[in-house]
Amino acid sequence: MAFQKAVKGTALIGGGAIATVFGLSQFSQYRNKHGALVQVQAAEGAPVRKDHLPTREQQILALQTSGEFDVLVIGGGATGCGCALDAATRGLKTALLERDDFSSGTSSRSTKLIHGGVRYLQKAIMKLDFEQYRMVKEALEERARLLQSAPHLSAPLPIMLPIYKWWQLPYYWVGIKLYDLVAGSQCLKSSYVLTKSRALELFPMLRKDKLVGAIVYYDGALSLCLFRVHVVWVWG
Numbered sequence: 001m002a003f004q005k006a007v008k009g010t011a012l013i014g015g016g017a018i019a020t021v022f023g024l025s026q027f028s029q030y031r032n033k034h035g036a037l038v039q040v041q042a043a044e045g046a047p048v049r050k051d052h053l054p055t056r057e058q059q060i061l062a063l064q065t066s067g068e069f070d071v072l073v074i075g076g077g078a079t080g081c082g083c084a085l086d087a088a089t090r091g092l093k094t095a096l097l098e099r100d101d102f103s104s105g106t107s108s109r110s111t112k113l114i115h116g117g118v119r120y121l122q123k124a125i126m127k128l129d130f131e132q133y134r135m136v137k138e139a140l141e142e143r144a145r146l147l148q149s150a151p152h153l154s155a156p157l158p159i160m161l162p163i164y165k166w167w168q169l170p171y172y173w174v175g176i177k178l179y180d181l182v183a184g185s186q187c188l189k190s191s192y193v194l195t196k197s198r199a200l201e202l203f204p205m206l207r208k209d210k211l212v213g214a215i216v217y218y219d220g221a222l223s224l225c226l227f228r229v230h231v232v233w234v235w236g
Contacts (some may be wrong), residue, residue: 019136022069065174070087071083071095072095075097075098076095076097076098076102078112080096081102088153109147111221113157113219114220114221116179118175120136121136125175137182142218144186147220152223154225156189156221158189158216159217159218160194160203161176161217163213163214164212166212173215176215179191179217180217187219188218193213193214194213194214194215194216195213199211
């Protein structure tokens with residue numbers, strides 16, 4: 001009975017999920033392909049170098065002297081930067097306003113994951129809650145749509161769950177495989193098990209004491225704003 005309670009009480013979340021950052025390389029590739037920063041006029045009439053990020057004063061001046069914009073985005077977080085970049089790639093003259101540093105607010109504290117919800121699937125199974133299952137199914141479909149329609153803003157992300165108890169290995173493995181199964185044909189990549197030695201080889205900073213192994217599964221993540229984004233305020 002105690003074992004069953006322990007199993008039911010264990011949420012399908014692994015401590016220390018480690019994310020690979022894709023955004024920096026993808027944004028650099030986009031900037032190299034479509035051109036660097038736009039050339040705006042500074043206070044003395046000298047053009048800002050395209051390979052150098054303008055100062056705040058120069059960008060404010062550019063906003064004041066560049067005429068009308070097609071799109072004005074207020075807020076330079078994950079959503080704002082994504083909207084501004086999407087508008088700019090569509091050829092729209094776009095301005096982005098941010099009172100602080102880019103991604104310094106809510107976006108700096110979020111996971112940026114585009115996921116179906118492993119924990120929600122656990123609740124759906126444990127409580128036989130069909131609505132929770134439908135929510136996970138719908139979220140996985142949305143994940144697939146976003147990864148397909150906006151590959152410059154999102155990418156598959158491997159997440160590793162360290163396992164420290166033997167009974168948790170088959171328990172988590174079954175749960176993650178069910179997550180893959182619910183995703184169906186939209187599964188990003190099949191989950192798999194890592195041995196203790198392989199997990200420590202990849203991440204030597206893991207706590208070695210009683211480590212049994214690890215499970216790796218895939219979800220989506222925003223490429224933009226997984227790092228401190230350096231974007232110019234004015235496109236077009």
